Amino acid sequence: xxxxxxTVDGASRELESGSDGFGLFTDKTIVAQRVNxxxxxxxxxxxxxxxxEGVAISSxxxxxxxxxxxxxxxxxxxQSINPEAKLGIGPPITDGFYYDFDVETPFAPEDLKALxxxxxxxxxxxxxxxxxxxxxxxxxxELSNEPYKIELIGLKGSDAVGEGSAEVxxxxxxxxxxxxxxxxxxxxxxxxxxxxxxxTRMIGxxxxxxxxxxxxxxxxxxxxxxxxxxxxxxxxxxxxxAHQERLEEAARRDHRRLGAELxxxxxxxxxxxGLAVFHPKxxxxxxxxxxxxxxxxxxxxxxxxxxxxxxxxxxxxxxGHLAWYADGMFPPMVMxxxxxxxxxxxxxxxxxxxxxxxxxxxxxxxxxxxxxxxDLPLRMFEFGSVYRYEKSGVLHGLxxxxxxxxxxxxxxxxxxxxxxxxxxxxGFVLGLLRDYGLDxxxxxxxxxxxxxxxxxxxxxxxxxxxxxxxKVATAxxxxxxxxxxxAAFYGPKISVQARDAIGRxxxxxxxxxxxxxxxxxxxxxxxxxxxxxRPVMIHRALFGxxxxxxGVLTEHYAGHFPPWLxxxxxxxxxxxxxxxxxxxxxxxxxxAAGVRVTIDDSDDRMQKKIRNHTMAxxxxxxxxxxxxxxxxxxxxxxxxxxxxxxxxxxxxxARILKAIEDKVQV
RNA sequence: GCCGACUUGGCGCAAUUGGCAGCGCACCGUACUUGUAAUACGGGGGUUAGGGGUUCAAGUCCCCUAGUCGGCUCCA
Numbered sequence: 001x002x003x004x005x006x007t008v009d010g011a012s013r014e015l016e017s018g019s020d021g022f023g024l025f026t027d028k029t030i031v032a033q034r035v036n037x038x039x040x041x042x043x044x045x046x047x048x049x050x051x052x053e054g055v056a057i058s059s060x061x062x063x064x065x066x067x068x069x070x071x072x073x074x075x076x077x078x079q080s081i082n083p084e085a086k087l088g089i090g091p092p093i094t095d096g097f098y099y100d101f102d103v104e105t106p107f108a109p110e111d112l113k114a115l116x117x118x119x120x121x122x123x124x125x126x127x128x129x130x131x132x133x134x135x136x137x138x139x140x141x142e143l144s145n146e147p148y149k150i151e152l153i154g155l156k157g158s159d160a161v162g163e164g165s166a167e168v169x170x171x172x173x174x175x176x177x178x179x180x181x182x183x184x185x186x187x188x189x190x191x192x193x194x195x196x197x198x199x200t201r202m203i204g205x206x207x208x209x210x211x212x213x214x215x216x217x218x219x220x221x222x223x224x225x226x227x228x229x230x231x232x233x234x235x236x237x238x239x240x241x242a243h244q245e246r247l248e249e250a251a252r253r254d255h256r257r258l259g260a261e262l263x264x265x266x267x268x269x270x271x272x273x274g275l276a277v278f279h280p281k282x283x284x285x286x287x288x289x290x291x292x293x294x295x296x297x298x299x300x301x302x303x304x305x306x307x308x309x310x311x312x313x314x315x316x317x318x319x320g321h322l323a324w325y326a327d328g329m330f331p332p333m334v335m336x337x338x339x340x341x342x343x344x345x346x347x348x349x350x351x352x353x354x355x356x357x358x359x360x361x362x363x364x365x366x367x368x369x370x371x372x373x374x375d376l377p378l379r380m381f382e383f384g385s386v387y388r389y390e391k392s393g394v395l396h397g398l399x400x401x402x403x404x405x406x407x408x409x410x411x412x413x414x415x416x417x418x419x420x421x422x423x424x425x426x427g428f429v430l431g432l433l434r435d436y437g438l439d440x441x442x443x444x445x446x447x448x449x450x451x452x453x454x455x456x457x458x459x460x461x462x463x464x465x466x467x468x469x470x471k472v473a474t475a476x477x478x479x480x481x482x483x484x485x486x487a488a489f490y491g492p493k494i495s496v497q498a499r500d501a502i503g504r505x506x507x508x509x510x511x512x513x514x515x516x517x518x519x520x521x522x523x524x525x526x527x528x529x530x531x532x533x534r535p536v537m538i539h540r541a542l543f544g545x546x547x548x549x550x551g552v553l554t555e556h557y558a559g560h561f562p563p564w565l566x567x568x569x570x571x572x573x574x575x576x577x578x579x580x581x582x583x584x585x586x587x588x589x590x591x592a593a594g595v596r597v598t599i600d601d602s603d604d605r606m607q608k609k610i611r612n613h614t615m616a617x618x619x620x621x622x623x624x625x626x627x628x629x630x631x632x633x634x635x636x637x638x639x640x641x642x643x644x645x646x647x648x649x650x651x652x653x654a655r656i657l658k659a660i661e662d663k664v665q666v
Numbered sequence: 667g668c669c670g671a672c673u674u675g676g677c678g679c680a681a682u683u684g685g686c687a688g689c690g691c692a693c694c695g696u697a698c699u700u701g702u703a704a705u706a707c708g709g710g711g712g713u714u715a716g717g718g719g720u721u722c723a724a725g726u727c728c729c730c731u732a733g734u735c736g737g738c739u740c741c742a
Binding site: 098106107108109210211212213214215216219220221225226227228230256260261267269272273320321324325327328356357359388390391392393394395396400488489490512539573574575576577578603604605606607608609610611612613614615621623624625626627628635637641643645 | 667668669670671677697698699700701702703704705715732733734735736737738739740741742
């Protein structure tokens, strides 16, 4: 019996040759091993000189393995119920997994319950996942009933594999056999790179099937749609439950639900999909958000411009929008030409379009006069309403709409200004987002894809512009995530991603360089030496759109808006009717200072009023009864239920005003 | 746009195999005036998303349209 030397979790050990991970990692939470940097099954036999370490089920790799194995069991369950189902792919994803199937009849919600039962049976059997090396020829014969798997084999090692990389990799081709431990029979098999859990029992009961949906084969809408089943899987039932509670928390924060509950906005069917109306309470919030933004823009050297909602087609022909994005635009309003009795055109026909972007209008303002380098940087700002014909399936509350108002700015700068101006813009954007209560950011730098002809403009300008963006982004000190190939065809961009109160990330602002439009509109300014030069254009939307930002803030705050944004800031609740005049006198002082305050003089019981206004998420409930009035005081009750009684009225008023002024949360 | 599910008073939901459209909240009225999350009693409100079909009979079954939700694709 020969001996091999192996490094195990950093320690050197001597083992009998032929040893595998099972002997080394007896801890049941170790489900796989990483050998020389590669993830392997525990059953993988080690060679002399190997370096191996255990992979715990709760580690990121371990969770992926768990979820991938759960996906296999799901597929096995599906085929046990419907042997005709053809297998697509089944990878782990964030928090779970999915598996795609080609089936005659799509899965119904009831099917998921039956599938979970079938999965439970497989899991309880403790079937072993056994890796088997094969080759293209043998696998093609063996999987002749699985056309999608055969397609993947054909793509093996090529970039085109894409989503199928869990099935086939660049290395050897492998099939995993599921072996019944009682009989030793192979009960199921799937083309797969692995690794897997040692057996199905380790999946345990911390998994659930969540939903079914259709998905295009290999993510291409020209391909057939397969039926996808999503699931989630965790090492323990408790962790599954915690995950489900996180989802429930997200559902409680859903801006669509809160928008209705708090009477902020709605989407009347009569208007059309993706077109919102803001109710008075939502209207107050929008106005406050917009007013503050206006004030900050004014302080930062922006000039306010206005432009119409529609334009003749030639503007969007010149800008290129009609050529590039016609599908995403509402169809034109057609003004027919008028012809007299002799067939002579009396009035030429015209097509008018709803605008999908504001930039061409701002460009025309730039072009309205000859510009000098002294005019630059020129910063134009507009709350510009734009309309985009988003496909019906993508509409989603306020975050994906067909009519929206962008807080849009276009900055025209000389190439020399570019770095300084970008630095200012990024600082401005981050500062303003912080004022609205978002403070956890990272940046994404979207650059062009080398060799792709869709990117227009001089490569040298791209290079300097990208380098400038990179420099500015790095100087901000924020984490910078590269997004190669993510640039628009006309220029690179930085986007600001914000994490909300429960850790979800939202793309907020984008700062985008544009080399296309200045060219198309032949923009120029006179340089100090008298020559004509082309300005650089920066597009910048801060909130993205007011609607979307409104939705994000609603979810971030879970409807508990800070006082400065809250539609109703203070509600007074008299302990008994007799104390209403006293509360009104306090409310009058607040009102005079601009506070949005009401007194609840309804004949509900006091407790009911507290309940109502707490559920309406009013930041300050002020109560006053005999004790308060006698002391010249008032009592606070807050949304979280805590109370502070007997606060002198002057202090109470000052405290409310300060909370609003400082934009703090209470 | 594609696949699936769903749509019942303002809101949230019920209604057995096709057999009298109901409940809670909200709203309106009356009484009550209370110290920190639901006072009591009474009242009004629905052509079951819209349209068509099957049937003695349709909220329920079938078809079309619109909208919503979950995904896929897309997102200047």
